Amino acid sequence: MRPGSLAAIALSICLLIGCGQDEPSPHPGSRLTIALQSDPTSLDPRLATDAMSSRVIDLLFNGLFKNDPNGSMQPDLLESYKRNSETSYLLKVKEGVLFSNGAELTSDDVKYTIESVMDPAFGSRKAAAFKNVSMVEIMDRYSLMVWLKEPQASFLECLKIGIVHKGEAEKAGDEFASRPVGTGPFTLVEWDKGSHIVLRRRDDYFEGAPRIEAIDCRIVPDTSTRLLELRKGSVEFVENDIPPELVEAFQGDAKFKVEMAPSSTFKYIGINMKHPILSRRDVRAAMAHAIDRNSIVDRLLLGQATLASGLLCPGNPFYLPDLKQYEFDPALARRMLDEAGLMVDAEKGCRFSITFKTSKDERANQIAQIIQQQLSDVGIQMEIKSYEWATFYSDIIGGNFDIYSLTWVGISDPDFFYDAFNSKSIPPNGVNRGHYSNPEIDRLTEQGRIELNPSVRLETYRQVQEIIAHDLPYIPLWYPHNVAIMSSRLKGFELYPSGDFKSFAKAELLPAQ
Amino acid sequence: MISPAIRKRLLMFPITVFFVCTVVFFVIHLVPGDPAALMLGESAEPGDIEALRSQLGLDRPLGAQYTSYLVGLLRLDLGRSIWTKEPVLDRILDRYPATMELALFAMVFAVVFAIPIGILSAMKPNSLIDRLAMFLSVLGVSIPNFFLGLVLIVVFSVELDLLPVSGRGGIEHIILPAVTLGLGMSAILARMTRSQMIEALASDYVRTARAKGLSEFTVITKHALRNALTPVVTILGLQMGALLTGAIITETIFSYEGIGSLMIQSIARRDYPQVQACVLVIAISYVLANLFADLTYRALDPRIRL
Numbered sequence: 063m064r065p066g067s068l069a070a071i072a073l074s075i076c077l078l079i080g081c082g083q084d085e086p087s088p089h090p091g092s093r094l095t096i097a098l099q100s101d102p103t104s105l106d107p108r109l110a111t112d113a114m115s116s117r118v119i120d121l122l123f124n125g126l127f128k129n130d131p132n133g134s135m136q137p138d139l140l141e142s143y144k145r146n147s148e149t150s151y152l153l154k155v156k157e158g159v160l161f162s163n164g165a166e167l168t169s170d171d172v173k174y175t176i177e178s179v180m181d182p183a184f185g186s187r188k189a190a191a192f193k194n195v196s197m198v199e200i201m202d203r204y205s206l207m208v209w210l211k212e213p214q215a216s217f218l219e220c221l222k223i224g225i226v227h228k229g230e231a232e233k234a235g236d237e238f239a240s241r242p243v244g245t246g247p248f249t250l251v252e253w254d255k256g257s258h259i260v261l262r263r264r265d266d267y268f269e270g271a272p273r274i275e276a277i278d279c280r281i282v283p284d285t286s287t288r289l290l291e292l293r294k295g296s297v298e299f300v301e302n303d304i305p306p307e308l309v310e311a312f313q314g315d316a317k318f319k320v321e322m323a324p325s326s327t328f329k330y331i332g333i334n335m336k337h338p339i340l341s342r343r344d345v346r347a348a349m350a351h352a353i354d355r356n357s358i359v360d361r362l363l364l365g366q367a368t369l370a371s372g373l374l375c376p377g378n379p380f381y382l383p384d385l386k387q388y389e390f391d392p393a394l395a396r397r398m399l400d401e402a403g404l405m406v407d408a409e410k411g412c413r414f415s416i417t418f419k420t421s422k423d424e425r426a427n428q429i430a431q432i433i434q435q436q437l438s439d440v441g442i443q444m445e446i447k448s449y450e451w452a453t454f455y456s457d458i459i460g461g462n463f464d465i466y467s468l469t470w471v472g473i474s475d476p477d478f479f480y481d482a483f484n485s486k487s488i489p490p491n492g493v494n495r496g497h498y499s500n501p502e503i504d505r506l507t508e509q510g511r512i513e514l515n516p517s518v519r520l521e522t523y524r525q526v527q528e529i530i531a532h533d534l535p536y537i538p539l540w541y542p543h544n545v546a547i548m549s550s551r552l553k554g555f556e557l558y559p560s561g562d563f564k565s566f567a568k569a570e571l572l573p574a575q
Numbered sequence: 576m577i578s579p580a581i582r583k584r585l586l587m588f589p590i591t592v593f594f595v596c597t598v599v600f601f602v603i604h605l606v607p608g609d610p611a612a613l614m615l616g617e618s619a620e621p622g623d624i625e626a627l628r629s630q631l632g633l634d635r636p637l638g639a640q641y642t643s644y645l646v647g648l649l650r651l652d653l654g655r656s657i658w659t660k661e662p663v664l665d666r667i668l669d670r671y672p673a674t675m676e677l678a679l680f681a682m683v684f685a686v687v688f689a690i691p692i693g694i695l696s697a698m699k700p701n702s703l704i705d706r707l708a709m710f711l712s713v714l715g716v717s718i719p720n721f722f723l724g725l726v727l728i729v730v731f732s733v734e735l736d737l738l739p740v741s742g743r744g745g746i747e748h749i750i751l752p753a754v755t756l757g758l759g760m761s762a763i764l765a766r767m768t769r770s771q772m773i774e775a776l777a778s779d780y781v782r783t784a785r786a787k788g789l790s791e792f793t794v795i796t797k798h799a800l801r802n803a804l805t806p807v808v809t810i811l812g813l814q815m816g817a818l819l820t821g822a823i824i825t826e827t828i829f830s831y832e833g834i835g836s837l838m839i840q841s842i843a844r845r846d847y848p849q850v851q852a853c854v855l856v857i858a859i860s861y862v863l864a865n866l867f868a869d870l871t872y873r874a875l876d877p878r879i880r881l
Contacts, residue, residue, distance in 0.1 A: 100840075103658055111616040185630065187615050190623065236660055255659075256670070256832035257743060282741055282830045286725050291740045294733045452608030452845050459612055490624065 092275035094552065094571050096299040097282040097291055101256050104239040106231075107224030108179045108186045113471070113561075118279060120562045121261055122162075123224025123244030126153060126172065133326055133377045133474060133559040135218065139167065139225060139245065141204070143218070148514060149196075149210040151217070157204055159268040161227045162249035169206040173198045174228035176208070191220040213512040215519055216477040247272045247567035257281060273570040289547075292318070298549040298571065302561060305425070306364035312547050319552070324368050325544040326375045326559040328470045331418075331433075331537040335496045337464055339404070339414050346534040348398035350388035352440040357390075358432055359540055362425075366545060370538040372527050373473055373482070377559060380476045380523045386531045395440040406441045415443035416464040421454045426467060459489055461497060467539070472560050476523040480507040483526075483535060498535035584869070588862055595858040596648065596851065600641055603842070603850050609633075610657045610845040631657055644851065653855070654848035656841075663852040666837060671856055673743060674833030677825070678818045680749050681757035682811070689761040690807075693768025694795065700773060708765060715762030720821055724755040724828040741830035752829040756821050760814050767810055771803035778802075805876050812868025816861050 102115035107123050110116060128138035137143065141154045159167040176198050179186040194217065197209040210217060230243040240253055245268065248261035259279040263272040280297060282288045289308055291297035295317075312318045335341050359367045368376070371385035404413040418434070420426045427448050434444045444465075449457065458466055470478075481492045484507045485499040503526060510522040530536070544561040551572040556565040611627040628634045632643075647654055653663045692712075696705040731751060732740045738747050775781060776799050784798045785791075823835030834853055841849035 111614075182626070185627070187623075239659075255666075256837070257830075280742060280830070281832075283836065284741075284828045284830070287728065287741045287828055287830060290725070290728050290733055294736070294740050296740055450608075451843060452613055453606065455613060456607045456609055 092273065092571055093278060094274050094276070094299065094566070094569075095278045095280060095297050096301075097288045097297045098259075098279050099281075099285075099288070099303055100283060101281045102259070105242040105250065105253070106226070106239040107242075107244070108175065108184070108188060108226065109239060111187050117561075117563045118259060118261075119224055119242075119244075120246070120564050121248045121277065121566060122242050122246040122250060123226070124159075124246055125223050125225065126155070126221040127218060128222060128564070129474070129558065129560060129562075131556050131558050131565075133375075134379060135222070135474075138222075139172075145514070146207070148213040151208045151210075152201070152205065153208060153221075154205045156268065159245050160266050161230075161243055161245050162264055163227060163230060163243050164266075165227060165229070167225065167245055168203050169200045171225055171228045173200055173206055174231070175223065175225045178226075178231065179223065188220075188223060191223075213514055215511055215513055216475040219475045219477075248277060251276070267567070269567070272567045274566060277566060292547060292549075295549070298552055299546065299555070300548075301546040302544060304545050304547065306362075306366050309366065309545055309547065310364065317550055319548050319550045321546045321548070321555070321557045322366060322543045323557045324376060324541050324559060325561060326378070326472045326474065327542055327544075328370055328373050328375065328473060329367075329539040329542060330370070330373075330468065330470070331539060332458070332463070332466050332468060333496050333535060333537065334461065334464050335498050335535060336461075337416070340416065340464060342402060343533060344398055344402045345404070346537065347388065348395040348402070348440065349437065349442065350534060350537045351391045351398070352395035352442070353433055353436050353537065354390040355539055358429060362428060362432065363540075363542070367540040367542045370540050372531055372538055373470060373478065373536075374476060374527070375473075375541045375559065378474065378476075380520065380527075382524060382527050385527055388534075388537075392436075392440050399440060399442075404441075410443070412438070412443035413441040415445065417445045417447055419454060419457060419463045419466040420446065420448045421451050422448050430467065458495055461489060461495055469542075476519075476526070477507075477511045479503070479523065479526050479530070480511055483507065483530060496535050498533075500529065500533065503529055503533075581870075584866055588866070591862055592855065592858050596855055597641075599854045600644060600847075600851060601637070603845070603847055604637055604640070608845045610847065613844060614658065648855075653852040656849045657846045658844055658849075663849045666849065667834065667852050667856055670832060670834045670837045673831065674819070674822050674826070674835060675860075677749060677752055677756060677822055677831065677833055678815070680753035681760065681818055681821075682815075684753050684757035685761035685764055686811070688757070689764035690768050690800075693765045694772055694800065696765070696769040697772030697776060698795075700769075705769075709769070712762035712765045715758045715765075718758070720755055720759070720824045721828055723758060724751070724825060727751045727755060728828075741828070743831055748829075748831075752825050752831050755828070756818060756825045759821065760818065763810060763814065764807060767807050768803060771806055772799060775799040775803045801875060805872050808868050808871045808875065812865045812871075815864035815868075819857050819860060 098114050098117070100114050102110065102118050103112050104110040104115055105119055105122060107119045110119055124138045126138060126140045127135045130136045139155050139159060141156045143154070144152045146152050153172070155167055155169060155172060161167060176192060176195065178184050179188055180192045180195060182189070194210050194212060194214045195208060196211045199207045199209065201207055224244055226238065227243040231238045234241050242250055247264060247267045247269070249264050250259070251262045252260040258281060261277040261279070263275055265271040282291055282297070285303055285305065288297070288300050289304065292300050309320060313320050333340050333346060339345055355369055359365060359369065369387065371387050372382070374381045376383070399413055406413050418430055420430050427446070430446045430448070434446055437444045457463055458468065481487050483494055483498050483503050484492065485494065485504050486492070487494040488497050489495055506522055506526045510519055510526065513519045513522055544557050544559070546555065546557050548555060551574065552569060553572060554565065554569040558564065611624045611631065611633060615623055615627060632640065655661060656663050656666065692708045696708045699705060728740050728751060731738045738751055742748055781794060781799050784794045819835070822833055823839055825831070826833045826836040827839065834856065838850060838853040841853060
């Protein structure tokens with residue numbers, strides 16, 4: 063082969079690729095381009111569990127219920143609902159709601175959605191939420207009755223799942239995840255996997271057509287690149303995973319608008335209650351007093367978080383504003399550790415040593431280093447081990463840790479305390495990964511899940527939260543803020559605690575100047 | 576027509592690929608992390624993870640999984656992605672051309688940029704041009720891709736508004752990633768070309784060519800360069816591997832959906848069949864690139880008989 067051949071091949075490829083062109087944009091003013099951190103795994107609401115899938119699914123589907131901007135549940139597709147008995151609910155969907163294929167929503171679609179999620183052969187990752195359902199019975203075209211095996215206070219929570227069109231879902235099978243048909247404000251036009259997703263508004267949306275003509279979701283995995291796209295103006299909206307110092311860089315610029323609001327994400331330090339030293343409540347309390355969360359939030363997160371006292375975030379109906387907070391007090395922490403008989407060992411130079419596990423995330427590691435310093439000030443030696451996510455996660459669910467830091471995202475019903483702290487929820491049965499066991503919590507969390515009287519339930523979970531705050535199976539850290547940076551031409555976007563995109567249905571994109 | 580040396584290489588080809596596949600199979604299966612647990616997420620129920628593992632065949636002994644992987648491989652069946660349930664080959668066919676495009680452009684950029692610079696430097700060693708070129712080449716080798724990529728985006732996309740920031744599309748989308756990926760390689764090539772050319776220009780056959788009264792242009796391109804290029808082509812073949820690994824970072828920065836970013840995502844998700852398929856095609860490409868380099872020497876230097 064002559065040396066010139068390679069260049070010739072390359073040149074011909076240049077010419078071939080050069081033929082690609084930009085997509086036409088018929089209504090330049092109303093086409094919104096947003097950047098997503100990763101490609102959704104599935105656009106079937108019955109399957110998807112990751113954040114990016116849920117964001118897009120929220121624009122394509124409606125559930126029977128939805129969260130309002132304060133994070134409390136409101137009927138969405140439901141006209142009315144009623145608890146008929148302790149174990150049955152009568153649900154009536156709105157009349158005249160159309161799917162994106164033009165068919166009307168009926169009780170049959172709701173029944174199908176619930177039953178397909180429950181069908182083991184379908185392999186839904188959300189089957190667990192519906193395991194208490196015994197039967198779904200159609201009453202008429204718009205009404206249905208759901209029967210439960212036993213009373214469940216948090217039942218309505220699972221009805222936030224997007225309702226799929228029965229006929230289309232049956233016909234498409236696995237393909238439904240890439241050809242979804244829902245009742246949402248937008249419909250899927252194109253999904254070029256790994257690259258972008260194009261949604262178009264539905265003029266027949268039951269709550270009125272959105273004002274934005276189309277949403278182009280581009281997948282831009284690198285954080286810096288995402289922000290540079292925004293800076294250039296080729297993307298008009300990014301949300302979360304933004305380094306706090308870069309948020310400030312956009313704040314002074316009139317071309318951009320920065321929205322920030324507390325999220326329902328809870329960041330905490332999980333503790334292995336089987337650890338000989340960490341199993342002692344006084345030691346955990348001393349550690350909580352040794353960590354200066356205020357300075358981490360102020361200096362590292364630049365104030366973009368609110369200190370947490372427990373799992374439930376402010377705005378949750380069960381949130382307790384006066385829950386015990388552990389103030390930063392290293393002298394007290396030292397005294398408590400002294401009283402616990404854990405003196406500084408002259409040879410080792412510390413009272414005891416533990417390992418802190420975290421993911422490879424850069425910010426998480428910076429936080430870990432500060433906590434390491436703060437704990438060493440009171441004589442606790444902490445070694446940081448950071449792992450790639452899948453390895454870290456497998457250690458955490460396997461109970462293979464002293465302490466670790468993680469987040470819970472979007473906890474809304476307090477029944478979650480059963481999953482997190484009931485002794486029956488120790489893995490693999492639940493997410494009580496620290497092996498916390500307290501008969502009082504067991505009793506209260508079991509009582510709370512079947513208690514249908516709201517005021518009694520409120521009282522039950524007040525007790526649960528107080529015991530957990532005292533016992534400290536978790537050291538609560540903070541609720542990070544949701545942060546969205548958008549073009550100042552985008553009007554009407556509302557940042558929900560869950561960070562979802564529902565308000566794009568009502569937002570508007572003004573034409574460029 | 577096929578010489579014994581070439582035949583030997585062709586025979587080694589499947590063996591090399593087999594070893595790579597085997598090592599990767601065991602490494603990816605033995606590192607901690609369970610795709611079923613990752614997929615089901617926090618809301619998984621006790622039986623769910625076990626059920627999914629058995630549905631995916633992950634509960635079988637590793638040896639049995641390996642055997643069925645090999646059997647599939649022989650039938651050219653690479654399996655289906657654990658996450659998307661799509662055949663992994665579909666995704667590879669979708670992404671591979673993008674990476675090849677990027678690697679080729681990077682290589683073309685490197686060659687077009689490096690060889691003239693190497694020649695110019697060699698013609699006047701220690702001149703200003705030479706010093707500047709060699710300084711730039713040190714810089715080129717030392718700047719990490721993730722940094723260079725961002726600098727290029729800031730300058731050419733955001734400030735000068737000449738090129739798109741990221742994504743895939745027309746020719747304008749490939750320029751910055753190709754430069755990012757190719758610069759390190761071009762630095763190495765420029766140095767290599769320079770030293771080879773200095774040697775060639777001092778040789779007897781160049782003196783003879785000049786004595787024959789050939790023009791300086793002919794001397795350099797026909798006599799000196801042709802001899803200087805053989806080692807450069809070797810480097811080019813070996814650097815193909817560096818291009819494919821460099822593509823992993825470059826693709827992520829530029830949201831350029833090629834095989835590198837697909838592999839990173841699949842490793843994070845422990846999507847075993849997808850990872851294995853990615854490694855398979857990368858290994859094949861690497862071996863082929865080296866084979867191609869060997870054949871190119873023969874074209875450049877008839878004394879080499881492969």
